[in-house]
Amino acid sequence: MEEFSGEEGSFNSEEASNSVKECIQSIIGEESYRQDTVNQWTAKIVEQALTLMVKQTKSYKYIVSCAVMQKSGAGLHTANSCYWDTVTDGSCTVKWENRTMYCVVSVFAVALTP
Amino acid sequence: MTSTLVRQAQEWSVFKAAVVKECIHDILREQLSGVQYDPDEVGVLSRSLADCIKDKLKDVGFDRYKLVVQVVIGEQRGEGVKMAARCFWDADTDSYAQDIFMNDSLFCVAAAFGSYFY
Numbered sequence: 001m002e003e004f005s006g007e008e009g010s011f012n013s014e015e016a017s018n019s020v021k022e023c024i025q026s027i028i029g030e031e032s033y034r035q036d037t038v039n040q041w042t043a044k045i046v047e048q049a050l051t052l053m054v055k056q057t058k059s060y061k062y063i064v065s066c067a068v069m070q071k072s073g074a075g076l077h078t079a080n081s082c083y084w085d086t087v088t089d090g091s092c093t094v095k096w097e098n099r100t101m102y103c104v105v106s107v108f109a110v111a112l113t114p
Numbered sequence: 115m116t117s118t119l120v121r122q123a124q125e126w127s128v129f130k131a132a133v134v135k136e137c138i139h140d141i142l143r144e145q146l147s148g149v150q151y152d153p154d155e156v157g158v159l160s161r162s163l164a165d166c167i168k169d170k171l172k173d174v175g176f177d178r179y180k181l182v183v184q185v186v187i188g189e190q191r192g193e194g195v196k197m198a199a200r201c202f203w204d205a206d207t208d209s210y211a212q213d214i215f216m217n218d219s220l221f222c223v224a225a226a227f228g229s230y231f232y
Contacts, residue, residue: 035194042198050200061208063182063227065199072193076186077156081164083172083181091182108182110203110229 011060011090011109019052020094020105033070033101042066049105063108070101078104085111129176129228134211137170138224142215151189151220160187160222167224179228186223190216203229 027044031037045066053062069076082091088111096103145163164185171181188195201210207230215222 033194038194038196042196046198046200050202054202061201061203061229063199063201063203063210063229065184065197065225067186067195067197067223069188069195070193072191074189074191074193075151075153075156076188076195077160078184078186079157079160079164080182080184081161081168082183083168085180089180104186106184108227110180110182113232 010088010111011092013090013092016053016107016109017092017094020049020092020107021096023048023052024094024096024103024105028068028101028103029098032099033068038068042068045103045105049107053107053109058109059112060109061112063110064105066103066105068101068103071097071099076102076104078106080106080108082108128207129179129209129230131209131211133174134171134226134228135213137174138167138211138213138226139215141167141170142213142222142224146215146217146220146222149217149220151187153189156187156220160185163187163222163224167226171226171228176228178231180231182227182229184225184227188221190219190221195221197223199225199227201227 028041046064049064050062091108093106164183168181168183210227212225
């Protein structure tokens with residue numbers, strides 16, 4: 001999926017991508033995949049990422065989704081399709097991995113009426 | 115002003131999670147039954163599924179809604195996967211629906227989010 005590269009006055013996907021990477025690193029950076037804690041991790045990641053987005057105080061609605069998968073040699077693909085205003089709305093997807101797991105976080109920003 | 119906008123939302127077709135879930139379920143079952151995980155093709159397959167679901171939802175008639183459809187397809191090898199989502203939106207008008215399809219070769223999660231455009 002091609003990432004939407006924002007123009008001025010629209011969703012800044014690069015900045016969002018950097019914030020999300022830091023957020024993931026701080027929550028699961030040093031951890032190994034554990035089935036009993038992965039629930040908490042995904043919840044923390046989406047909550048923190050959402051809080052970071054909202055702090056930017058632009059008039060957007062946000063959708064943040066996160067998938068954490070154990071590394072077992074299996075493949076994973078994500079795709080998304082969006083019906084929106086391409087000038088004001090945007091998304092960014094961050095892929096992250098460590099030794100034992102993959103993490104994919106997608107942020108979608110939908111503009112409120114100006 | 116919010117209540118006027120919400121009333122307007124209710125006059126139009128509200129994003130009903132049950133209706134959307136059924137659309138997603140039908141499309142996944144129709145397109146993925148009997149399909150084996152093939153790393154070369156699954157990228158194209160996931161994109162086409164997302165487009166297909168988005169087009170179907172447009173036809174159903176959520177006129178005032180912006181739509182985001184996300185499809186995740188993975189190979190079944192007994193690994194653990196967890197997916198979560200959080201949304202910052204107007205809970206009176208906005209909603210989402212999701213469905214999961216599994217066979218012994220792959221699993222597929224599809225989520226559709228609808229955001230009302232005032």
